[in-house]
Amino acid sequence: MLDSRHQVWLNVLLLSAMMETVFGEGCFSSQELPNRLSLQSTKLDLSRCDITRLEPSTLRTYLSLQILDLSYNALEEWDFSMFQFHNVLQKLDISHNKLRTVNCSGLQYIRGITHLNMSYNPFETLFLCKEFATLTKLRYLGLSATKIDHNDFMNIKHQKLDTVFLGLEDLQQYEAGSLQLLNTEKLHVVLPKTLTYSALLLYDDLNITTTLEISNVLCEEACYDTIRHISYVIQKSKVSKLIFSNITVSWPEMATILQIAWRSTVEYLSIYRFTLVRLFSYEPINFSKGSVKVLEFENVIPQVFLHSSRKHPVTIFSEMFVENLTISNAEITHLPCPPWPSIFRSLVLTNNKITDEIFVACATLASVQFLSLQNNILERLSYITSMTSTMPSLTHLDISGNRLYCDFNARCEWSQSLLVLNISRNKITDSVFNCLPTNLEVLDLSSNQLSSVHKEIDHLKSLKELYLSSNQLSHIPDCGYISKSLIYLNIEENLIHSPSKEQLINCQNVKEIIAGNNKYQCNCELRSFISTAEILQENLIGWPQSFTCEYPEELRGVKLKDFNPSEISCNIFILIGLIVGSLVLLLIVMFFLCKHFDLPWYVRMIFEWLRRKYKVKNSYREEAMTGKRFHAFVSYSQEDGEWVKNLLIPNLEKNDNSIRICQHERHFIPGKSIVENIIACIEKSFKSIFVLSPNFIQSEWCHYELYFAQHSLFGKNSDNLILILLEPIPQYLIPNKYSKLKAIMKHRTYMEWPKEKGTILCLQRNQWICVIEGREFPPTGSGPADLQCFSTAPASP
Template identity: 55%
Template sequence: MDTDRCNIFCCSWLLTFMFLPGYTALLCTRSQRQTNNDPSLLTQLDLSKCNISRLQVSDFKLYPNLRILDLSNNHLEALDFAVFQFNAVLEHLDISLNRLHTLDCSSLQFIKGIKYLNMSYNHFETVDLCQEFGMLRALEHIGLSTKEIAKDDFMNITHLELKSVYLGLEDLWKYYNGSLQLLKTEKLHITAPQNLLSSWLFYDAFTVATVLEISQIRYPASPFLYLDNNSRVSTLIFSDIKVHFHIISRYLETVWHSSVKYVSINRVTIIEEFNYLPINVSKGSIESLQIENVIPQVFVFYEHPLNLFSKMLLKNLTLSNAEITYFICPPYPSIFQFLTLTNNGITDGVFQQCDTLHDLQYLNLHNNRLEKLLYVCSMTSRMDSLKHLDVSDNFLSYDQDTCCVWSENLVFLNLSNNKLMDSVFKCLPTSLEVLDLSRNNLQSVSKDIKTLKYLRELNLALNQLNNLPDCSQMGKKLVVLNLDNNIILSPSGEFFQNCQNIKTVSVQNNKFVCNCEIRSFVSSVQKFQGKLEGWPTSYKCELPEENRGIILEEFHLSEISCNVSLLVGIVVGSTLILVLLVCFTCKYFDLPWYIRMIFQWLRKKYRARNIDMRQIQKGKHFHAFVSYSQHDGDWVRDFLIPNLEKEGGSIRVCLHERDFIPGRAIIDNIIHCIEKSFKSIFVLSPNFVQSEWCHYELYFAQHSLFGKNSENLILILLEPIPQYLIPNKYSRLKALMKERTYMEWPKEKGKHGLFWANLRGAIQINLPIEEEELVQAEEPDNHGELDVDSHSISLHEAKL
């Protein structure tokens, strides 16, 4: 490429192959940053509007797989097709809107596989298709522009069976009669000349193709003077025309009884005054009339043009984007079967009380201004043959309980993109097979849907449904259900179980909450015999936040976290096993006894920290005073005393038979010994509760001054004492056994060591006064010996 084409790779890579005007197809979109990819793989290339003035062989050498090339809107003046010698698979070539005035016909062999070739709007004075064009046997579409058409200009391609030919003839000033008849094509598109008044061009055009499109008509003369039943055209298209309405009427009148069956008028501007010319629109050859994209520049009508259309006897009428606000009911029985009035401003009054549309099967009122569903219902009630009704993109609502009477044969109803709510299910035709209620305000599916027994397809997408509908309320013939883009959070797994007849379901792009309930839905999907559209990629978690974006199929929760019964069973079972294990351990190892003994030891240690030991030790001569029944004396002498006093006399125990002062009264001795002892040990047994003196000792020990401020009582349960054995007068003993923790004497020898250690720990303390000092301080008088003996004997006897 030369320096003028340095901008080629700077221009946009938006590839739009424009082969024929009116036939623009978006084929590929490429950005500049993609040019670094392997060029040998490139199949489509857009070099339009890049200021290219010259091409070289090396320009396209790197693109052996190039199939589509757009070189339109550049500055090419000459073209040697040899530049494409390395592009053997090239099929689409657009070189329109350049400055070409010469072509190297000898190089056409390099594009012999070309199918689409657009050469229109260059500087060719004549068509002059050279002989080499006849070698392009794959050619299907060709576009040309010229100012003059000579007799044999198309001679060299007359043998080619073309699909379409475009002739841009705006500047045509000379045409040789019969020239177009050399073409063989299915469709011929002509841009009408602005200065050529001869009608021979159009006469020939009617004999060339079955589809004829004429665009940019600007003059009032009719190009159809020679149109009759012998013409080849069956489909006639007008596009981009700007004329008076009476010209359109004249065109229609001309073709009404010709060979034309299908007429389409697209992008038409009606100018100046409106002169309505009555024409004969009784039944003729036309079966379908389509008028779209009308721009009226006339605002005063002596008779509205809709009168003309409503009287037409044809099967198919389309008035789309024509700025009409109503349509007149035909004055006599119409043969309309398909009536399309989309993208207008039609209101509720249309076709009310209209009894002339008995043959109408298809009615499309998409994108108008209908507001009341009851009016739509009333409109169809007189259309006996109506099967298909489209009233989507309106403003329809229904909030009444009024009975709705529809056409009995209606099987398709499109109510999408309106303002309908749940009450709409009360006003639907029971004969429906296909129902579209998408883009409304539905929050649930009413039970009234069960009246639609023949329903096969139901579209509820883009509503506000928060749960899946109950299929048991729907007819058994329902096979397609669309629930996309609602607010279904936790769909039930039972849905697919109740919807066995449905073959295709779509629940895509809902706001799924990934919890335990979603597991049953996923499990049901895997068992579903039908087809779930978009599964699994379009089914993702929306909540909770940490799971957003996870595909439902990949979301997993443990069975125990979702199955409450299983969780309760495991917890109860584990607890029961643990309890049984603890009970067995306690029974086998007597664990409670060990725990109780350790607890007592710790409790004594803790309380000892909070006691002023110096005050407690002051005046104490014994570590413990022992109170027991004489029936338990053997245990005291054989077990208790040896185990407490065995460590070098570190513990001094006060016994009545050994340490009571002779000559004193028994009560005085009891009180004295208790007050001089750091602790008081009571050996409890059934024998203990039968001893009166033991009860006195317990009473005095509990009410001693020291006992008010500290835990000075130690209870040793030598044998179990049933509560019924304790006399009622020993209420203090009952209270102590309930309030205080006592030490049980273990029968097993293995536990004796812990028992004695715990007991010694409870009474271990350093006393400053030795036992000898106590004896000297309490020396009795000689005259008291008789009393002491008598008191000691009495105490001994009493304990017996």
């Protein structure tokens, strides 16, 4: 048996095989189907995919499917039995296909369906078979046909529907009275192209529903008969809500519709997608008595702009006695002040080209409570404030999406009744806080150019909601300035980068704060804010998902909740203590080294050696060998000079110049520093002889010579040191700074000068020999037991 994963893929492949290779807008490829189709899918959009056939078994696996959209495809057959296992399906759209027949036998499986759209298929009849009577929960039904008979709606006459849509552009035959069987609250009829059937349909619409929408009234030329039929329907029906959509008429014809509607039962009249053609002139209408309370003109497409009448045709709207007027997306530039006190309560003039001159000094709009001038070309806020000052009932003003700016010294005369003000998406700056109505409860300043919230806002004592998103605020506003009744604050998408703990605490009484999607800089200064936000997270809407780091770059996208810098890096006192402690420890170590190892002395010595060493660092060993002038350099204390001059050197040199000894008294060059002379003599000698005694360890220059000799150019690769212990040196007498001497005496063999009289150490060309009272002992060590000799002499130069 196949597991669930393989079954899903099998169905995906099956469904993909049924689709054409061309996918339209909103469709998705077979590679995306596994993500869109799962066993738990509740919604599936397969519209515009050029599907020609759908097998009944295709969707059998997806038992949770509630919404299926197959509109705008190429289906030619349909069988409701494919939903045998889909008893939770609620919405099905198979409109705009090529269906000619429908198999209704499977409708019993989807009795819970509420929305079924089968319109815009080339059905000859409506195919409302007897199984439709089982769809007791159906609320929306969309149908199309070329022929309608009296019995077509018989199977649904007992069902109470919310909306029935009839797309009847291609209707060729209609039996009068057929629509009378429908039981629906709203009927939307797209009129056929044939005028005869349009009239019959309109007459049948009279008492079917309280909401009627008529579409496709197209009168490029004069259409007196159509307007007459529509007027008759309006006069005789009991429709309370009448909608015209996709209507093309001249203004006199539209004025006729308005005048008839004013004397009917219609309370809500909406004109949507109105194309104005042929003639645009002022048509006087008596609006003194009428039932219309709401009038809407939306998406007006004017194809004529000139008028020959003395009054502008738009003046007719100012003369209307209607409570709610909407003129949206109609390209009007002005609406005159009503010539007499109007009953307007709501004026919606959005998405037009209205300027600052609207309702200047207009005293006849005393009843207006809601005014929307959204998305126009208003500029000066002071003009708007002056306009509202003559509207004593105005409570809600929407002037968003304009070009408004606030003059710094402008006089602001707002209506005292204003409670809700929307000035979002303008060019408002900080000076606006000097020009706000006192009694505001809701203020929207989103998407402007505010950089801070001034203290002047404290005069808004009743403010409950404040919207400041998408501005240039760098910190959270001080809620101490804002009304104590504030319950909602929106400051998201600003430039807030380092808010403080105090700023958030000041706003802790605000029940909802939206402060996400800001430019938070995750550093130590933010730690207190984060800890406070964790405490007040019930007030912070969107915490922690929308609170992320923006800077530094390496932390971008990290949630503030997950930002946890170390205590040392953020606490200045700990950091100072650590630095001071390290310095103290370093000083203690330095003191210890200076006291026990004479560190300054080593530093000076290393400096002098390096300074000299780098002068010859690029010389090769062969070049250095050619510069040798002496067989040995003698290092000794000045107190042991008599022994060196009278015994050591005479017995080594023997006055024949066969062995040359370098002595500082004879070979140091005047004018050079002592260190330079020491290093030069050591480097010009094959060997270095050190005469050790208690006096030697007391001489600082002797120790310099020992150090430089060991670290000379060949110090690491040759045995160039010869030690003669002239007098015994107890280890405790050797200072700690002479650690090198201790190491050398510990690891190298040295000669002890005998106490017996006449004992002399001699150097003969290629070897060392010991001479005691004139008797020579060879270097094999065959002399007296307490005497040691070493054959370490270099080759003769």
